[in-house]
Amino acid sequence: MGMDSVDRxxxxxxxxxxxxPQTWAVQRRISDLLVxxxxxxxxxxxxxxxxx
Numbered sequence: 526m527g528m529d530s531v532d533r534x535x536x537x538x539x540x541x542x543x544x545x546p547q548t549w550a551v552q553r554r555i556s557d558l559l560v561x562x563x564x565x566x567x568x569x570x571x572x573x574x575x576x577x
Contacts, residue, residue, distance in 0.1 A: 536543040536552070543549075
């Protein structure tokens, strides 16, 4: 099973239209944001004070 078929099934399970290009665009943006967040968390120095 290819990645596209897994992604398509996930969209169907979430009641989203996998044939809508806008759905894929939004999902790609969310995926990119999660990757950036993960990189930020992984590279953050442990001796830095938390924000706030």
